[in-house]
Amino acid sequence: MSTKEMTGSEIIIQALKDQGVDVMFGLPGGVLLPLYDALFKQNGLRHILVKHEQAAVHAAEGYARSTGEVGTVLVTSGPGATNTVTGLVDAMMDSVPLVCLTGQVPSSLIGNDAFQEADITGITRGCTKHNYLVKDVNDLGRILHEAYYVARTGRPGPVLVDIPKDILLATGTYTTPGKTTAVEHKSYKPQVKGDTASIKQAIELIRNAKRPLFYGGGGIVNSGDAACTLFSQFVKMTGIPCSLTLMGLGAFPGSDNQFLGMMGMHGTYEANMAMHDCDVMINIGARFDDRVTGALDKFSPDSKKIHIDIDPSSINKNVVVDVPIIGDVAHVLEEMIKYWKADQAQVNAKELEKWWKQIADWRSKDSLKYIQSNKVIKPQYALERIRDLALETGKDTFYTTEVGQHQMWAAQHLCFEKPKRWMTSGGLGTMGYGFPSAMGVQVAHPDALVVAIAGDGSFQMNLQELATLMSYRLPVKCFILNNMFLGMVRQWQEMFHGERYSESVIEDQPDFVKLAEAYGALGLRATTPGELDGVIKQAFDSHLPTIIDIRTDPEENVFPMIPSGAAHNEIILGPEDSKNSESGGSVESGVLV
Amino acid sequence: MTNKDKDDILRHTISVLVDNESGVLARVIGLFSGRGYNIESLTVAETDHVENLSKITIVTTGTRQVIEQIKAQLDRLVPVRRVVDLTIDGPSVEREMALVKVAGEGEHRVEALRIADIFRARVIDSSNSSFVFEVFGKAGKVDAFIKLMEPLGLVDVSRTGVVAISRGATGL
Numbered sequence: 001m002s003t004k005e006m007t008g009s010e011i012i013i014q015a016l017k018d019q020g021v022d023v024m025f026g027l028p029g030g031v032l033l034p035l036y037d038a039l040f041k042q043n044g045l046r047h048i049l050v051k052h053e054q055a056a057v058h059a060a061e062g063y064a065r066s067t068g069e070v071g072t073v074l075v076t077s078g079p080g081a082t083n084t085v086t087g088l089v090d091a092m093m094d095s096v097p098l099v100c101l102t103g104q105v106p107s108s109l110i111g112n113d114a115f116q117e118a119d120i121t122g123i124t125r126g127c128t129k130h131n132y133l134v135k136d137v138n139d140l141g142r143i144l145h146e147a148y149y150v151a152r153t154g155r156p157g158p159v160l161v162d163i164p165k166d167i168l169l170a171t172g173t174y175t176t177p178g179k180t181t182a183v184e185h186k187s188y189k190p191q192v193k194g195d196t197a198s199i200k201q202a203i204e205l206i207r208n209a210k211r212p213l214f215y216g217g218g219g220i221v222n223s224g225d226a227a228c229t230l231f232s233q234f235v236k237m238t239g240i241p242c243s244l245t246l247m248g249l250g251a252f253p254g255s256d257n258q259f260l261g262m263m264g265m266h267g268t269y270e271a272n273m274a275m276h277d278c279d280v281m282i283n284i285g286a287r288f289d290d291r292v293t294g295a296l297d298k299f300s301p302d303s304k305k306i307h308i309d310i311d312p313s314s315i316n317k318n319v320v321v322d323v324p325i326i327g328d329v330a331h332v333l334e335e336m337i338k339y340w341k342a343d344q345a346q347v348n349a350k351e352l353e354k355w356w357k358q359i360a361d362w363r364s365k366d367s368l369k370y371i372q373s374n375k376v377i378k379p380q381y382a383l384e385r386i387r388d389l390a391l392e393t394g395k396d397t398f399y400t401t402e403v404g405q406h407q408m409w410a411a412q413h414l415c416f417e418k419p420k421r422w423m424t425s426g427g428l429g430t431m432g433y434g435f436p437s438a439m440g441v442q443v444a445h446p447d448a449l450v451v452a453i454a455g456d457g458s459f460q461m462n463l464q465e466l467a468t469l470m471s472y473r474l475p476v477k478c479f480i481l482n483n484m485f486l487g488m489v490r491q492w493q494e495m496f497h498g499e500r501y502s503e504s505v506i507e508d509q510p511d512f513v514k515l516a517e518a519y520g521a522l523g524l525r526a527t528t529p530g531e532l533d534g535v536i537k538q539a540f541d542s543h544l545p546t547i548i549d550i551r552t553d554p555e556e557n558v559f560p561m562i563p564s565g566a567a568h569n570e571i572i573l574g575p576e577d578s579k580n581s582e583s584g585g586s587v588e589s590g591v592l593v
Numbered sequence: 594m595t596n597k598d599k600d601d602i603l604r605h606t607i608s609v610l611v612d613n614e615s616g617v618l619a620r621v622i623g624l625f626s627g628r629g630y631n632i633e634s635l636t637v638a639e640t641d642h643v644e645n646l647s648k649i650t651i652v653t654t655g656t657r658q659v660i661e662q663i664k665a666q667l668d669r670l671v672p673v674r675r676v677v678d679l680t681i682d683g684p685s686v687e688r689e690m691a692l693v694k695v696a697g698e699g700e701h702r703v704e705a706l707r708i709a710d711i712f713r714a715r716v717i718d719s720s721n722s723s724f725v726f727e728v729f730g731k732a733g734k735v736d737a738f739i740k741l742m743e744p745l746g747l748v749d750v751s752r753t754g755v756v757a758i759s760r761g762a763t764g765l
Contacts, residue, residue, distance in 0.1 A: 125620055126627045130671040133615065150671055187612055187674040313665035316658055 003175045008137045008168040009038035012101065013045055015144040018177055021072050022046060023063070023443055024101075025056035029076020030116060031103035031165040048443060048472060051464040053080050055436035057087020057158075058462070061096045062440030065423045066398055068224060070151050071440065073100040078116030081162070082123065086430060088158045089127040093427025094247060095222055097156035099147045100128075104164040107135065121162050129157030130188075134164065137172030149183040154190030155311040156222055190310060194327030199335050202282070202306045202323045203345060209280035210351040211358075212240045215263065215292075218247025218426070219285020219309060220329050221419045227330035228252070228419045231284065234337055238347055241359055243271035245286050247426045250416035260359065261368070264292040265562050266408040269367035269571060270359050272560070275300055276568035277358070283307045285329045288318040289427070298567030308332050367560045367573055368412050377529050379406060379481045379552040383413040386451065386479060389536045395449040397421065398441045402434040402458030405487035408558045410453045432461030435478055439465055442474040449540065452478040456506055457486040466519040469545035477539045477546050480512055483554040491557045516547035525549040604633070604654050605680040606687055606757045607664065610765050612672040613639050613647040620670050621649060630655060630663050634689075634732075634754035646674065648765070650687075650756050652732075677765055679757045687757035691735045696723040697746030705745045712738045723748070 006014065012035060016024070023046040028036045039047055050056040053075045060071030075084055081102040091098045105114040121133045130150050132143045140163070147159040177183075206212055220231050228251045235242045235258055242252050243263040252259055261268030263275050275281070275292075281303045286292070288307075293299045296318060305321040307314075308329060315324040325332055339345075370380045390397045399414055400423040401407040407424055416422050423441060425433035438452035459480050469476055489504040516523030522544040526535040532550070539546040561572045611617050618637055625632050633652040640648045653663060660678070668676045679685035693714070695705050705724060709716065714728035723746075728738045732755055739750055759765070 121616060122619070125616065126623050131616075135615075185671075188671045311669065313662060313669050315665070316661055317665075320658065 003173050005171055006174050007034070007038070007171050008140055008163065009035040011137070011140045011172065011174045012144065012163070012168075013038055013042055014174055014176075015141050016045060016072065019145065019148045020069070023048060024072035024074050025050055025059040025063070025440065026074030027051075027053055027056060027076065027080060029078075029080050029103060031077045031105055032074070032168070034165065034168040035074075035103070047074070048439075048468065050436070050468050052462065053083035054087050054432065055439070055462050055465045055468070057084045057091065057098065057100065058430075058433050058436035059440030059443070059465075060098050060100075061087065061091055061094075061433070062400060062423050062437030063444045064096050064098060064440075065437075066420050066441040067444045068420060070097040070099055070148055073098060075100070076103045076116070077105055077120070078118045080116075081120040082118050084160075085123060085127065086428075086432075088124055088160065090425055090428040090430045090433060091158040092127050092129065094425065095156050095218060096158065097151040098158040099144075099151050100158060100160045102160060102162045103168075104133070104162045106166040107164045108166070110164065120160065124160050127158075128160045129155075131160040131162065133162045134167050137167050137170040140167060140172060141174040145177050146183050146185065149185065150188060154188075155219075155314075191312070191326050192310070192328040192331050194308065194325045194332035194335060196335070198323055198325045199332065200339060202325060203336060203339050203343065205280050205304050205306060205323060206238065206240070206282065207343075207345040207347060209240075209347060211274075211278045211355045212238075212280040212282065212347060212352075213274050213278040213303075214240055214242040214252075215245070215275065215281055215283045215286055216242060216248045216251050217245040217284065217286025220248055220251040221285075223285065223310075223329035225419060227285075227328075227333060230330060230333040230337060234333055234340070237337070237340065239352055240282075240347060241274060241356070243267070243274065245289070245292055245426075246411055246424060248286065249411060249422045250419040253417045254415035255417060260363075262411050264289075265294070265564075266412065266558050266560065267562075268412075269365050269560055269573060270362035272562060272568040272571050273362045274359055278303045281305045283309075283321070284333070285309060287311075287314045290318070293318060294562045294570075295565050295567050300568070365573065370556070373553070374529055376553045377526065377532060377550055379409050379483070379550075379556055380413050381529065382479070382481060382526075382532060382550050382552060383409055383453070385532050385536055386453075387414050389533065389540060390449055390451060393449055393540055395447070396445065397449045397451060398423070398438075398445060399451050399453060400424065400434040400438040400441060401453045402455055402461075403429045403431045404455045404458060404489075405483075405491060405556075405558050406453050406455045406481040408488075409481070431458035433458075435459060435476075436462050436465045438476040438478065439469055439474055442469075442476050443472070450474075450476050452476055454478055454480045455487055456480050456482040456484060456509060456512075459512075460510075463515070466516065466521055466545065466547070470520050473543075475543055475545055477548065479539075479548045479550055481552045482509075482512070482549050483552050483556070484509060485554060488558070494555075494557070495563070512547050512549040516545075520544075522546040523549070525551070527551045599658070600656055602654050603657060603660060603680075604652065605660050605678055606685070606755060607651045607653060607667070608677045608679050608757060608765060609649040609651065609667055609673060610675040611647050611649060611670075612674065613645045614672055617647070617672045618649070620672070621651075621667065624666055624670065625653075625663075628662075628666065630659065636754040636756050650754070652755050675765055677759070679759060682759070684760040685757050686760060687731060687755050688729055689732050689735050689753055689755050690727060690729050691739065691750060691752040692717070693726045693728060693739060693742055693747070694723060694749040695726065695742050695746050696748045698722055701745045705742060708738070708741050708745075714738060
């Protein structure tokens with residue numbers, strides 16, 4: 001540890017470097033000029049200039065989720081700060097580690113309704129893991145180190161640090177952190193190690209189970225690569241079937257036979273039936289989200305539930321569990337495997353075989369099947385071609401998505417073998433997330449193939465970042481599955497609102513190919529299945545950011561589907577099913593959310 | 594646990610030790626309003642001037658599951674050091690203070706003083722036509738006192754809200 005006198009701006013740059021930050025996403029403004037001046041005079045800290053602050057946050061999210069590091073955002077006061085709010089809520093809901101630095105009007109003007117003043121710590125109090133308003137330049141270094149520590153540890157999340165302009169100009173003392181960047185915090189001490197007695201209790205439950213099921217979530221991915229390896233090891237070791245949430249995809253190899261596919265509202269038939277019928281559910285790093293559980297009173301009625309989570313508030317929030325284990329997934333799994341091995345434990349082989357047979361039966365329904373056409377491009381087919389042709393490039397491939405039908409099809413039909421290759425807005429469901437997020441992923445992985453899957457609705461929510469992709473030569477491939485609709489809205493209107501397509505038709509669409517060309521990017525279009533492969537290959541071969549307008553079947557729906565408020569075993573498999581089904585969702589049957 | 598027990602609304606007194614930094618109370622209150630929890634009463638003051646710690650006492654109601662959530666969510670806030678449920682974590686005592694203004698003349702004044710005496714309330718301000726009483730006790734006692742003052746010319750009430758502490762030798 002050493003101390004040094006510096007200006008606030010210099011302290012910020014030094015603290016970020018000491019935290020191992022190499023890039024940040026931002027946009028300058030009045031109050032931040034001293035900091036941008038200091039940035040200008042240094043090397044080593046890269047700044048990506050975005051076109052809109054919301055995109056800066058999503059880019060930092062993409063960076064964070066694809067690397068496991070904390071993403072950094074730098075924006076000015078007032079509108080710059082308020083534009084980050086959607087991104088911060090998104091990061092909060094999906095547990096993405098971020099530090100967002102916002103400029104603030106000088107301390108003496110705070111509260112005076114000064115030009116570009118906004119009470120951003122007040123606004124973001126509920127949507128950040130923690131936030132700070134720096135009042136003394138001598139606290140600045142400590143606060144920044146704390147911010148990164150809080151963002152990264154425990155259940156990760158966004159932290160905002162609001163810095164008034166006078167603090168940037170003032171001179172204060174900066175203390176270099178010790179070798180470890182860990183901060184001894186007075187009150188914040190996340191529990192990492194799981195309780196041994198509970199772990200042993202969980203093992204007893206698993207070894208005596210007849211129909212056990214792993215329910216893995218984003219917490220496994222957040223815990224790190226080691227956690228994913230341990231998870232896969234434990235699943236293989238026990239022979240128990242495994243399903244993952246939308247956020248968990250990649251935590252277990254998608255091509256493995258023990259993987260039942262994603263669960264939840266648009267999960268596979270076998271995963272959801274297994275969730276309903278299992279007798280021991282092992283939830284690891286997931287939070288019983290309503291998109292997973294469906295109707296709570298009918299959720300997996302006969303199972304004992306084990307729940308491993310680092311966040312104590314996740315326990316018993318939606319579903320009361322039998323064995324809660326608070327701790328970091330990697331630590332808990334390491335212990336579990338240790339005891340499992342020491343006990344030479346095994347799941348009852350005969351019962352497990354029966355269970356697998358039942359699952360095979362469900363699997364034979366092939367619930368992700370769709371009717372291929374040689375006239376019109378089915379969105380599922382487009383995704384399968386993107387997946388297979390990406391694989392052929394031999395490049396490490398990262399996918400991001402926007403929100404809606406395309407997102408669910410991507411989750412169903414892309415296949416993730418490794419963690420941190422799948423970036424999607426799960427909790428908040430933020431349209432406009434995927435395109436800028438892909439930008440952040442490509443910044444972190446310049447040589448990788450970064451594919452953004454978009455819908456024609458959501459792409460238009462942050463398309464201005466095409467300019468940023470061009471200026472930093474980030475060759476993101478953005479496939480727009482274009483059905484001229486807000487597709488998921490249209491699907492619900494078809495199913496639950498008498499096919500009245502209120503405000504879900506997008507008639508005022510720009511020519512996406514020309515739009516790409518206007519920015520100097522490559523624009524491509526496929527309108528028939530025959531054109532698809534050529535266009536995808538052309539996109540993958542290009543060194544330019546590429547927008548690919550894929551005209552898909554406008555009325556294709558996402559199936560399977562568990563209608564909101566229904567149970568897992570009331571899943572709708574396809575259009576015929578949907579017309580016959582009682583649970584096909586009359587609006588009167590309850591509130592649809 | 595039967596279904597009925599599960600849905601019973603319980604009243605709990607929760608003691609929260611926090612770093613007394615700016616915005617901490619807003620975080621706690623925002624948590625309650627944002628997640629739809631109830632606050633019956635909330636008191637806060639700095640209790641450790643050296644370490645800058647404040648203690649917040651919250652009286653809240655909810656089902657057992659909601660009360661558990663409230664405690665977990667409070668504990669998750671970064672400046673929160675400890676959360677103790679005084680209702681279930683061993684015996685505790687709680688007190689509230691109220692200032693009660695009663696205006697009246699003649700027999701009403703005498704009766705007000707008589708009742709105040711029974712409740713061991715003290716007069717801390719008086720004029721020809723009014724008294725201000727201070728009354729201490731459990732929230733129920735304060736309620737009762739105020740109710741009795743109503744027909745005698747109750748004009749205004751200020752209450753502190755409940756403060757509570759565990760019985761015995763150990764601290765929070």
